Every structure is written in structure tokens, then in C-alpha cells.
Amino acid sequence: MRIPSRIAVFSALFVSASSLAMPYGIGCATDVNVDGAVGVGDVLTIIDSWGTSDENADCNGDGIVSVGDLLMLIDEWGTDCESIHPFVDNTVVTFDYDQEHVVVFATGIPNHPTGPFDGSTGCWNPNTVTAQNRTYRIPMNPVDTNNPSVVVFNQWGPISVTVNGVPFYNPYDNGGNDAPSTICFDEYNGHPQLMGEYHYHQWSPALDAMETDGHSGVVGYSFDGYPIFGPYESEGIDAHSDLGNPLDDCHGHSDPIRGYHYHTSLPYSEDPNGFPWVLGCYSAEPEMSNFALPLAPPSR
Ligand SMILES: [Zn+2]
Ligand SMILES: [Zn+2]
Numbered sequence: 001m002r003i004p005s006r007i008a009v010f011s012a013l014f015v016s017a018s019s020l021a022m023p024y025g026i027g028c029a030t031d032v033n034v035d036g037a038v039g040v041g042d043v044l045t046i047i048d049s050w051g052t053s054d055e056n057a058d059c060n061g062d063g064i065v066s067v068g069d070l071l072m073l074i075d076e077w078g079t080d081c082e083s084i085h086p087f088v089d090n091t092v093v094t095f096d097y098d099q100e101h102v103v104v105f106a107t108g109i110p111n112h113p114t115g116p117f118d119g120s121t122g123c124w125n126p127n128t129v130t131a132q133n134r135t136y137r138i139p140m141n142p143v144d145t146n147n148p149s150v151v152v153f154n155q156w157g158p159i160s161v162t163v164n165g166v167p168f169y170n171p172y173d174n175g176g177n178d179a180p181s182t183i184c185f186d187e188y189n190g191h192p193q194l195m196g197e198y199h200y201h202q203w204s205p206a207l208d209a210m211e212t213d214g215h216s217g218v219v220g221y222s223f224d225g226y227p228i229f230g231p232y233e234s235e236g237i238d239a240h241s242d243l244g245n246p247l248d249d250c251h252g253h254s255d256p257i258r259g260y261h262y263h264t265s266l267p268y269s270e271d272p273n274g275f276p277w278v279l280g281c282y283s284a285e286p287e288m289s290n291f292a293l294p295l296a297p298p299s300r
Helices: 006-015 040-048 067-076
Strands: 091-096 101-106 134-139 158-162 167-169 190-192 198-200 218-222 227-229 232-234 252-255 259-263
Touching: 040 067, 134 158, 134 218
Parallel strands: 167 198, 227 259
Antiparallel strands: 091 101, 101 134, 158 167, 158 218, 190 198, 218 227, 252 259
16 A cells, blocks of 8 residues: 655655655555556556565555555556545545645535534534535645644634545634533534534544554545544554554654554543544645635634
């Protein structure tokens, strides 16, 4: 599997400017030249890198470009790579290879019920869930930085997008309070802001995907290009509390399968100590077009 690990990103910068990689879970693993299809060009690139440890051509991630990678390529031959992604049907996913972005259009109306927010079930919110017009651009090739242009904790509105097109907001509500511990949500941990944008501040049960090794599945993508996984690192072990491969300040860590990735915490209802719930910061430079605000006063 081709993984945009932090090491891969740095070596890409210094070794080959053409080294691209789709975010984890998107596209074909053997679409080495990142053009949306597995073809002759990918075979040639693999042969070019034969016997090396080139991360881009080492599709199965075993450390060497060899026959295993070619077999994997044959397996994916003819696959519509652009159909491979975890986003659900209420979103539209396209690929901008020139700008190196996966582009996700979403109304933000989730694929699950919302509300009620009339107090009938104990949660009152004066706002009404309204369709938005959001275009999210997820970098294919994260550029790591210790000094990202956007500070997550200061950012109003979306900080990342989930696989059902609903954005994650940062931990804070309008008054600067930690939202998961102070505000009511519907049963999917969402609520609408002033402009009607439905959003999560923490993991949602609507995002309950798992991978076969007990690690949570992809629940969304950060605006810096890295994937966001659910709470679990392995069977019954949540990444937020796990000291084996602890999360950094941004709430991410690396492993050999997934490269660098973020985790959500367990929801507040299961662990009140899950701050920052989703991202604490961006580990790579976020795509700035994602921060365009609606015309009305910003709200969170
Ligand atoms: Zn993990
Ligand atoms: Zn909110």
C-alpha cells in the first residue's frame, strides 16, 4: 500500500518532485503516477524503481519494489480508481490532478436523521439544519509543517470533513466553551450553527467504520491531506489513551499501514477526557480555500 507517511513526504520533497500519493483509502494503491487509472505508465514506474525502496512505487509497503507490487497492480488493472473512496453517496468526489487535490462537494446534510432540536428529547437549539454549498479540497500530497497557517483552536467553521459530508468543527462553541462537555447534540453528536450548518465537534456514531485489524476505519479527512480515523487503535484500545503509540499534540501518529493519521477520541459520553476530540492542530499545511466562510456572521 502506498502511504503518505511523514518520512515519505520529506523524501518526496528532496528526491522526486513528481512523487504523489492519494490520501489513505482513496484511489488505487498501484496508481503510482496518480492519474486515476492503473495502466502502462504505472508498470513502467514500478520497473524504473525495481529493487529500490521508493515509497511511491512500493505499493504493498513491504520496503522493496518487487514482484509483489506488480501482482498488486495486475489485481487492480481496469479498476475505476476514482470510485475508490470512503465518502458516502450524499457527496460528490472528483479529482484535481493538476492542483493535487481530492475535491469533495457536500451540502452537509448527512445520510442520517438530525435533531430533534425542539427540546422534546432534552436538546434545544434555535437553529435549523440547512443545506450548505461546500467544496472541500483535500491535498493529495501533505506538506508537513510545525507552523501551519491555521490554528485549529482559533478556527471558526469546518476544520475537516467527514465521509458523510458533515464537517468537524474545533472543540469550541460560540462562547469559547468546550462543546462536547457543555452543549447538547442529537443522537449522532451533531447540531446546526446559526447559518444552519450541521456539524460534529467529536466522533459520531454515524461514522462507525472499522478495519480488519481492530483499528478504526477512516471517518474523514483533514484539510492538510491526512486521514482521520475513529477512536480505536486496536480491539478495545482507544488511541487517545493508548501509551504504546501515543498521539502527538495534533492528535495524530504514524503506523506502517496507514502512515501519519489522526484519531478522534471516544465521544464525551464514553470518555469525558477526550479533548481535543478530533484535531489539536494541523501537522501539515492545510488547503486554505477550505476556510471560506459563509456570508453571514461566522458561528461555531
Ligand atoms: Zn492509529
Ligand atoms: Zn457546534
